[in-house]
Structures are given as structure tokens and as C-alpha cells.
Amino acid sequence: MFEPFMIRAVLAGLGIAMVAGPLGCFVVWRRMAYFGDTLSHAGLMGIALGLILGVDPTIGVLTTCILIGALLFSLQFQRRVPTDTLLGVLSHSALALGLIAVSTMQNIRFDLTAYLFGDILAITDADLAWIYGGGFIVLGALALLWRRLIALTVNEDISRAEGYAGTGVRLGFTVLIAITVAIAMKIVGILLVTALLIIPPAAARRLSRGPEAMTLVTIAVGSAATIAGISASFAWDFPSGAAIVAAAAAIFALSLAAGGLMRLRA
Amino acid sequence: MTGTDLSPAASLSGAVMKRNGRLVLDHVDLTVGRGEIVTVIGPNGAGKSTLLRAVLGLETLDEGTLRLAPGLRLAYLPQRYQLDHALPLSVRRILTLTHTPAEERLQAMLEELNIGRLLDTSALRLSGGELQRVMLARALLREPDLLVLDEPTQNVDATGALEIYQVVARQRARTGCSVLLVSHDLNVVMAATDRVYCLNGHICCSGKPTDVGRDRAFVALFGEAAGQTLAPYTHHHDHVHAPDGTVEGGHHDHHHDHPHGHHHPH
Numbered sequence: 001m002f003e004p005f006m007i008r009a010v011l012a013g014l015g016i017a018m019v020a021g022p023l024g025c026f027v028v029w030r031r032m033a034y035f036g037d038t039l040s041h042a043g044l045m046g047i048a049l050g051l052i053l054g055v056d057p058t059i060g061v062l063t064t065c066i067l068i069g070a071l072l073f074s075l076q077f078q079r080r081v082p083t084d085t086l087l088g089v090l091s092h093s094a095l096a097l098g099l100i101a102v103s104t105m106q107n108i109r110f111d112l113t114a115y116l117f118g119d120i121l122a123i124t125d126a127d128l129a130w131i132y133g134g135g136f137i138v139l140g141a142l143a144l145l146w147r148r149l150i151a152l153t154v155n156e157d158i159s160r161a162e163g164y165a166g167t168g169v170r171l172g173f174t175v176l177i178a179i180t181v182a183i184a185m186k187i188v189g190i191l192l193v194t195a196l197l198i199i200p201p202a203a204a205r206r207l208s209r210g211p212e213a214m215t216l217v218t219i220a221v222g223s224a225a226t227i228a229g230i231s232a233s234f235a236w237d238f239p240s241g242a243a244i245v246a247a248a249a250a251i252f253a254l255s256l257a258a259g260g261l262m263r264l265r266a
Numbered sequence: 267m268t269g270t271d272l273s274p275a276a277s278l279s280g281a282v283m284k285r286n287g288r289l290v291l292d293h294v295d296l297t298v299g300r301g302e303i304v305t306v307i308g309p310n311g312a313g314k315s316t317l318l319r320a321v322l323g324l325e326t327l328d329e330g331t332l333r334l335a336p337g338l339r340l341a342y343l344p345q346r347y348q349l350d351h352a353l354p355l356s357v358r359r360i361l362t363l364t365h366t367p368a369e370e371r372l373q374a375m376l377e378e379l380n381i382g383r384l385l386d387t388s389a390l391r392l393s394g395g396e397l398q399r400v401m402l403a404r405a406l407l408r409e410p411d412l413l414v415l416d417e418p419t420q421n422v423d424a425t426g427a428l429e430i431y432q433v434v435a436r437q438r439a440r441t442g443c444s445v446l447l448v449s450h451d452l453n454v455v456m457a458a459t460d461r462v463y464c465l466n467g468h469i470c471c472s473g474k475p476t477d478v479g480r481d482r483a484f485v486a487l488f489g490e491a492a493g494q495t496l497a498p499y500t501h502h503h504d505h506v507h508a509p510d511g512t513v514e515g516g517h518h519d520h521h522h523d524h525p526h527g528h529h530h531p532h
Contacts, residue, residue: 029353151363153353161322161342162408164364209354209388 005121009230012123012131013244016187016196017222019135022142022215023180024197024222026173028205029153033198034084035072038091039181040193042068044098046182047115051105058130062182068094069178073171095190118189118241120230127186134183138176145172150211188241195245200225203252206259221251274299275335275412275444276321282329283316290316292468293330298412300335303438303445305455305475308465309487314448315345317465318416321446334412341410343401345417345448355389357381357400367407375403378433394421402430406437413437415447419454427451431458452492464488 027036043061050060068090075086102112114122142149148165151158159165181193188196200222201214208214229244238246276298283291290313298304298321306314319325320332322342334340349355361372376382379399384392392400398421405413418434419427431451435458438445449455456462456475463472470483478484485493 029350031350031352150359154349154355154360154363155344155347157319157322157324157344158342158347159364161324161414162340162364205352205354210356210359211353214354 005123006230006234008123008125008128009120009240010227012120012128012187013226013230014223015128015131015135016184017200017226018219019131019138019180020184020196021200021219021222022139023177025201025204025211025215025218026149026153027177027197028201029211032177033194034087034091036177036181036194036197038072038087038094039065039068039178040185040190041091041095041098043182043185043190043193044115045094045101046098048098048101048105051102056126058127058182058186061185062134062179065178065182066175069174070171073174114189115185116189116191117239118185118187118192120187120240120244121233123186131183131186134179138179141172141176145169145176149173188244192241192245195248196222199245199248199252203248203255206255206262221248221255225251273335274333275302275338276446277333278317278321278327278330279333280330281317281320281327281332283313283320283325284328285316289467291320291327294465294469296321296463296469298444298446299460300444301438301442302460303435303458304447304461304463305459306446306448306463306465307450307452307488308470312466314465315416318414318446318448322414339408339411341405341408341413343405343413343415343418345420347401349390349397351390357384357387357389357392360389360400361385361404361407363404365408367409371407375407378436379403380429395423395426398422399426399430402433406433409441409443411443413443413445413447415445417448417450419449419451424454428454431455434458452488 027033042064046061046064047057048060049064050057053060072087072090076083081089111119113119148159148169152165152169159169180197184193184196200218203221204214204217208217225248226244228247228250229238230240232238232243232247233240274297276296278294278296281291281294281296282289294313294317296304296306296317306317308314316325320327321334322340323332323334358372361367361376367375373382373385376385379402381396381399381403384396384400389397389400398418402415402418405415413434415434419430422430431454434445434447437443447455459475461472462475462478464470464478464481464484464487466487470487471478471481473481479493481493
């Protein structure tokens with residue numbers, strides 16, 4: 001039962017759940033779902049870039065995500081195109097360009113499906129190092145920014161006017177999201193990364209009364225979905241990323257019922 | 267900040283702001299002295315909120331200069347704020363958003379604003395008037411040197427409005443802070459105001475409420491009745507009432523010959 005690749009898969013999934021949980025909460029609170037989509041779709045270009053330059057694809061993805069994140073950040077200040085339209089344009093054109101880029105590399109051995117949908121059973125020790133190393137940095141930085149980021153999320157004008165949090169905090173958060181997307185892609189793939197960021201907090205929302213509580217519940221939901229998804233993947237040979245996301249969605253549905261019950265009793 | 271520093275808390279000179287080809291602020295000069303309560307009035311679209319935002323550094327000027335006293339501690343109550351149901355928040359959490367006041371101060375402030383029972387409830391369940399008081403309490407608890415309030419009595423009934431201005435006046439008497447506010451409640455707010463600026467893109471007139479009430483530019487903009495609201499309402503003191511009703515001298519060298527209402531809290 002406990003073969004090394006299974007243990008690596010579970011460790012990777014739990015690592016991602018711990019990082020994606022708190023970041024995902026902010027993505028939900030700050031209504032940045034489309035932002036996450038754009039970053040992850042751009043990730044395919046990063047993979048192509050990594051392959052072309054002959055570096056680790058994870059480095060290519062990380063670099064591309066951070067660059068695109070910085071680009072999106074600067075584009076938020078323009079007024080010519082509505083932000084969600086702009087993200088829609090960038091998100092899908094990034095995906096299209098990425099698909100074109102990897103299609104030109106027929107000579108390289110390349111499993112597109114693994115990148116699009118993730119392949120948690122193929123996790124290597126190097127991937128684990130990326131997940132835990134990157135995750136440690138992301139969570140540490142998030143802990144430092146936490147209070148300021150909450151203030152910025154509740155009201156940006158107040159935070160800026162009172163000199164408590166501003167552009168620097170926002171830019172820092174953008175970089176953290178970019179890193180998270182880049183490492184979470186390993187598990188669930190480009191097309192499902194946003195789901196991993198969004199669904200666990202959505203499930204946790206109805207069960208929590210404060211931001212910190214919601215973060216902890218989110219991590220619990222993400223971890224449970226990961227273990228359930230990987231188990232289903234082992235048992236029935238489901239694609240692992242899809243199984244994790246489906247498990248998270250099932251928990252979300254249950255949370256709606258539980259939230260309803262809690263409200264009836266309150 | 268020391269009481270001996272006579273430079274104003276904040277001043278704008280020759281402020282010009284254009285937005286979408288429209289002149290929003292037209293060579294506006296505005297000074298908020300130390301310990302002074304300054305009220306900005308004007309018709310809808312006159313640029314009142316923009317003027318406040320310019321003082322807070324939230325909007326950049328196209329021309330002119332903003333000067334803030336060095337180390338000035340600001341607190342801001344925006345005209346519009348919306349809490350998002352995605353983020354669970356208690357009232358306590360809002361009160362400690364950018365600053366952590368002592369517990370007894372926190373409770374005393376809520377009692378003063380008649381919302382003591384709300385401290386540990388969810389901020390998402392508050393009525394408009396309750397939330398307005400919470401947001402005001404948050405700004406006051408920051409113990410700012412300059413308190414910037416954009417329509418502090420919106421969503422609050424007439425009695426509530428009077429209470430709110432009394433709380434603001436008490437805070438000024440207690441801490442010597444300056445206050446810059448936008449208001450439509452001419453008759454109530456003017457009782458506690460040292461100086462009025464009447465804004466309609468440019469400054470139409472400014473001065474003590476009684477003088478402005480007689481000013482032809484003011485009467486042209488607001489009508490005869492509004493002018494009479496200001497002029498006969500007030501009588502003159504050359505002192506400030508402390509919360510316990512005792513008389514305090516002016517905090518500063520500039521002469522506090524300001525009109526004062528009859529509503530002294532005891």
C-alpha cells in the first residue's frame with residue numbers, strides 16, 4: 001500500500017493544501033479568481049520557455065508567473081479596458097500562446113496532459129523540495145504581511161490613507177500568488193489550479209466566523225480533499241488533479257448543507 | 267505632536283485636479299489648523315470627497331501642493347465602504363484594523379456611540395447606521411492628529427447625527443486633534459465647526475459659519491434658507507467645552523472664536 005510514490009503524492013498534496021489554503025482565502029476575499037486563472041494559464045508558456053532554454057520547467061513557470069503577475073499588477077491602474085475583460089483576454093491568449101509554443105516542440109519528449117491536468121503520482125523528490133521550500137517562503141512572507149493584507153482587503157482607501165498598507169503590500173501578495181500557482185500546478189495542472197485556490201475557502205466560509213478560523217478550516221478542507229482525491233486516484237485510476245478538485249467540490253456541497261443547519265440552530 | 271507647533275495640520279494650495287477632461291478641483295486653497303474643526307459643504311458633484319481624498323494623498327494633484335505636518339497621524343472615515351460577505355469579520359476586528367487600542371478605550375468608545383453591545387458580533391449583520399458608528403469609532407480610536415470624515419452621519423437619523431458630532435467635538439476637546447469633514451447637515455454640524463469651506467469645484471467662500479451664511483456666493487448656491495440656517499443659529503464663545511462641561515482655554519495661539527452649539531454632554 002505505502003509505496004514511495006504514494007507517500008510522495010500525499011506529502012506533495014498536503015504541502016500544497018497548506019500553502020494554497022491561506023493564499024486561496026485571500027484570492028476569494030479579494031475577488032481575484034480570474035487573476036489566478038490568468039497566472040496559471042500563462043504557466044504553460046513558462047513550461048515552453050523552460051524547455052526551450054533547457055532549464056527546469058518549474059523555474060520557467062515560476063519566472064513567467066511572477067512576470068505576468070507584475071504585468072497584471074501594473075495593468076490594474078489603467079482605465080481603458082475593464083479589469084475582468086482584460087484578465088479574460090490575457091488568460092486565454094496566454095493559454096493559446098502556450099499551446100502553440102509547446103506544439104512547435106515535437107522533438108522534445110513532452111506530456112502535455114500531465115501539465116494541463118497534473119500528475120501527482122509522478123512527483124519526484126525535487127518536486128517535493130520545490131513544494132516545501134517554496135511553500136515555506138510563501139507562508140513566512142504571508143505571515144509577515146497578514147494584518148496589513150487583511151486591512152487592505154477590508155478597505156484599501158483607509159489602509160492607504162492611514163499609511164498602514166498600500167501598493168507594496170499588494171505587489172508582495174501578487175508575487176506570493178504567482179509562486180503558489182507555479183508550485184500548485186504540479187499537482188492539479190494548469191486548468192485546475194484556480195479550483196484548488198477557490199473551492200476549499202468557499203467550503204470553509206460557511207463554517208467560520210473570523211479570517212484566521214476560515215484559513216485553518218480551508219487548510220483542513222484542502223487536506224481532506226487531497227487525501228480523498230489521491231485515494232480515489234489510486235483505487236479507480238482517476239486523474240489525480242481532477243479527483244482532488246472533485247473531492248473539494250463535494251466538501252463544498254456538504255458545507256452548504258452544514259452552514260444551513262448551523263443557521264437554523266442559531 | 268506638540269501643542270506649540272503652529273504650522274497647520276494640513277494644507278492644500280492651488281490644488282487643481284482633472285479627471286476625464288473635467289476640472290474637479292479648481293485652484294483650491296484649504297487649511298486645517300491644529301485643533302480646528304473644518305467643514306466642507308457644497309452641492310453634489312462639487313468635489314468634496316475628492317478634496318478629502320487629495321488631503322489624504324489618495325488622489326494625486328495635477329497642480330498645486332499638499333502639505334501635511336511631519337509625522338501627522340491620520341484617520342479616515344470614507345463616504346463609501348462595503349463589507350464583503352466573502353470575508354467573515356467581527357466588529358472588534360474592524361475596530362482594530364490598522365491600530366490596536368487598549369481594551370478599555372475600545373469599550374468606552376463603543377459605549378459613547380451607543381453600540382457597546384455590538385463588540386463581538388459579526389460586522390456583516392450590522393444595519394447601515396450601526397456600521398457607520400463602528401467605522402467612526404474605528405477612526406476615533408486611532409487617536410489621530412487629523413481626523414478626516416466624509417459624511418460621518420450618513421444612514422444615521424437626526425438625533426444620531428447630533429450625538430455623532432458631539433462625540434467628534436469631545437474627541438477634539440480631549441485630544442486636541444484637527445478634524446476635516448464633509449457634511450450635509452448644515453444646522454447640526456455648524457454648531458461645532460470652526461471654519462467652513464463652501465466648495466463647488468472652486469472655493470466659493472470660506473470662513474466662520476455665521477459669516478459664510480451671509481455670504482452672497484453661499485446664498486446663491488444653497489438658497490436663502492440655508493444661509494439663515496447658519497447665521498442665526500450660533501453664538502460666540504472664545505473657549506472650548508471639555509467633556510465634563512468645564513471650560514478650557516484655546517489649545518493654541520490662534521484664537522478660538524468659534525461658534526458653539528448648546529448641546530454640551532454632561
